[in-house]
Amino acid sequence: MPFRPRYTGLIDKYRDRLPVHDDTRIISLGEGNTPLIRLNNIPREIGKEVDIYVKYEGLNPTGSFKDRGMTMAVTKAVEEGSRAVICASTGNTSAAAAAYAARAGITAFVLIPEGKIAMGKLAQAMMHGSVVLQIRGNFDAGMRLVKEVAAEAPVTIVNSINPYRLQGQKTAAFEIIEELGRAPDYHCLPVGNAGNITAHWIGYCEYSAASGDHVTEACSFCKGHCTYAGGAIVGNRPKMVGYQAAGSAPFMRGHMVDDPDTVATAIRIGHPQSWDQAWKVREESGGWFDECSDEEILAAQKLLARKEGVFCEPASAASLAGALRDIKSGKIPEGSSVVCTLTGNGLKDPDTAIAQSQGGVVTIDAALEPVKAAILGNMK
Ligand code: F0G
Numbered sequence: 001m002p003f004r005p006r007y008t009g010l011i012d013k014y015r016d017r018l019p020v021h022d023d024t025r026i027i028s029l030g031e032g033n034t035p036l037i038r039l040n041n042i043p044r045e046i047g048k049e050v051d052i053y054v055k056y057e058g059l060n061p062t063g064s065f066k067d068r069g070m071t072m073a074v075t076k077a078v079e080e081g082s083r084a085v086i087c088a089s090t091g092n093t094s095a096a097a098a099a100y101a102a103r104a105g106i107t108a109f110v111l112i113p114e115g116k117i118a119m120g121k122l123a124q125a126m127m128h129g130s131v132v133l134q135i136r137g138n139f140d141a142g143m144r145l146v147k148e149v150a151a152e153a154p155v156t157i158v159n160s161i162n163p164y165r166l167q168g169q170k171t172a173a174f175e176i177i178e179e180l181g182r183a184p185d186y187h188c189l190p191v192g193n194a195g196n197i198t199a200h201w202i203g204y205c206e207y208s209a210a211s212g213d214h215v216t217e218a219c220s221f222c223k224g225h226c227t228y229a230g231g232a233i234v235g236n237r238p239k240m241v242g243y244q245a246a247g248s249a250p251f252m253r254g255h256m257v258d259d260p261d262t263v264a265t266a267i268r269i270g271h272p273q274s275w276d277q278a279w280k281v282r283e284e285s286g287g288w289f290d291e292c293s294d295e296e297i298l299a300a301q302k303l304l305a306r307k308e309g310v311f312c313e314p315a316s317a318a319s320l321a322g323a324l325r326d327i328k329s330g331k332i333p334e335g336s337s338v339v340c341t342l343t344g345n346g347l348k349d350p351d352t353a354i355a356q357s358q359g360g361v362v363t364i365d366a367a368l369e370p371v372k373a374a375i376l377g378n379m380k
Contacts, residue, residue, distance in 0.1 A: 007033055010171045011071055017174070017206065018072065018167055020079075027074045027104045031067035032171055034059045036179050036339070041307040048327050051337040053184070054304070054320070055176060058312055058345030062124060065169060065196060065343045066096035070158060072168030074100040077156040084109060086155040088142030090192070090266045091121030092344055097158050098128035109155060111135050111142035116265050118313065118349035138260065140271040160195025161273050169196055173203025176339055183208065183236045185336040190318040190343055191242035191251060191289065192267035194278035200341075201240055201281040207233040238339070239287040242278065243322030245297060245315070251278065251289040263294040263352060266315035266344060292321040298356050300324065301346070311346030311353075319343075 010032030011018055020026070039052040057065035074097075077085055084107040087097045094110035094117075101108035108130035112122070116138065125132050135142050143159065150157045160166060177183055183204055189197050244251055245262030250270055257270035272278065282288060292300075297314050300321035305311050319340040326332040346353060362378075364370035 009071060010068060010168065011075060014171050014174060017171075019164065020075065024075060024079050026071070027078060027100055028071050029061035029067065029099065029103060031060050031071050032175065034172075034175070036176060037308070037310060039308055042303060042324070045307065046324060046328055049334045050327050050332065051184075052323065052327075053176075053180075053337070053339045054308075054310060054312075055172060055339055055341045056310060056312070057172065057341060057343050058316065058348075062092075062095045062099045063120070063345035063348055064092040064096065065172065065341065066092045067100075068171055069160065069162075069165030069168040069195075069199070070096040070100045072164040073156075073158040073162045074104050074106075076164045077158065078104050078106065080156070082154070082156040083107065084155045085158045086146055086150060087111070087157065087159045088139055088146045089117075089121075089159075090139050090268055091117035091125075091348070092266060093159060094130065094132070095121050095124035095128075095348075098125045098130035101130065102128045107131065109133060111146060113138045113142060113268075116268060118265060119351055120345075120348040139269050140258075140260075143271070143273065159273065160193055160199075166195060166199040166202060169199030170203030170206065172341070173200045174207060177204070177207050177234055180337065182234050183238045184339040185236075185238060186241055186287070186323070186332055186338045187238040188241045188243065188319040188323040188338060188340045190264070190267050190315045190341070191244050191278065192248075192269040192272065192315070194242065194251070194272045194274040194281075196341070196343065197240055197242050197281055198274045198277040201237075201285060204237045204285075208235065208237045237285060240281050240285040241287045241322065241326070242282070242289045243318040244289065244291045245318060246291040246293045249289075249291040250275075252291045262297075264297050264313075264315035264318060265349075266313060267318065290322050290326070292318050292325075296321040296325070298352075301353075302356060304342075305346065310342065312342040313344040313346050313348045314352055316342040316344050 009028030060067040086109040088111045097108045114134045245264045247262045248260035250257045260270035301317035
């Protein structure tokens with residue numbers, strides 16, 4: 001049997017496109033290389049001829065797309081001599097920062113909004129030994145504090161305002177193009193700080209002929225951090241579509257929101273850090289922003305779990321909820337190829353999953369007859 005080289009993470013794979021040196025010590029947990037799953041049952045159910053794929057980022061080492069950015073951010077922090085990283089987080093960034101800091105042997109400080117992060121994420125930050133600072137305030141307040149403290153203390157910020165984060169996250173677009181042989185027509189993502197939608201656009205631009213001159217010092221997205229100036233791989237770029245939770249939708253309101261709220265706690269953000277970049281992504285790609293209610297988000301999460309066997313966290317399901325609505329209305333036309341990023345694993349937030357699956361458990365006596373009756377009464 002021929003052996004393939006062991007997959008050792010996205011920095012090793014995309015080394016020539018990332019700002020690392022030959023002797024850089026790479027801090028990796030084997031992130032990236034996530035499955036692009038074609039949906040079979042949902043398109044049939046809605047009666048539309050579209051190729052919908054989900055990029056299951058929940059299968060990264062800490063269960064979210066943040067690992068793509070964190071491998072880069074922590075690798076560079078260590079290279080630059082930092083002994084500690086810090087972030088504000090709705091949960092996933094803190095889980096990733098904690099894990100990669102543990103791997104690197106440095107300290108992670110994480111600021112999280114009290115009572116507003118999913119249990120799995122809190123467990124991760126605690127288990128990996130980060131210093132968890134629970135604040136009486138929301139993510140936006142935490143972000144403000146992190147910026148202030150980092151100006152005075154020897155800590156490296158690993159939120160997505162750290163440009164290395166977006167460099168790592170752009171590799172998701174590379175993987176999609178490599179699998180499809182082209183960019184999709186539409187790429188749908190949930191939007192919080194808008195770092196990920198910006199990172200994907202950087203990746204698509206870097207791989208496409210339409211933007212051969214993207215990799216320049218003047219590029220406002222990569223801020224000179226893209227290192228690859230080679231040839232294009234494909235001719236097309238997708239329209240980038242960003243969906244927000246309705247209670248937390250500054251891009252829909254056209255201004256910052258001071259008191260964001262949504263069941264999708266990961267994207268409970270009213271002051272997005274990549275505000276300007278995200279508007280530019282929308283404009284350059286010809287895409288749009290839209291919002292989904294909490295009910296729509298939870299319904300899409302459940303639909304995906306039940307019809308396709310894929311379990312994502314609520315925030316992630318915003319991408320599918322919005323995409324399905326736009327496919328049904330024809331805004332995304334039949335014949336299109338659509339990729340939805342599933343940013344985080346459903347296991348992150350068991351409380352929300354259980355709360356909306358009431359009636360899913362039947363308690364019976366430990367005897368043959370009730371088991372048989374339950375089987376006969378519950379066949380699909
Ligand atoms: N989906 C999930 C599961 C997230 O955790 C986040 C952001 C997003 C989507 C939005 O991505 O901010 O790049 O637009 N989570 C951050 C955190 C804020 O702290 O974990 P974005």
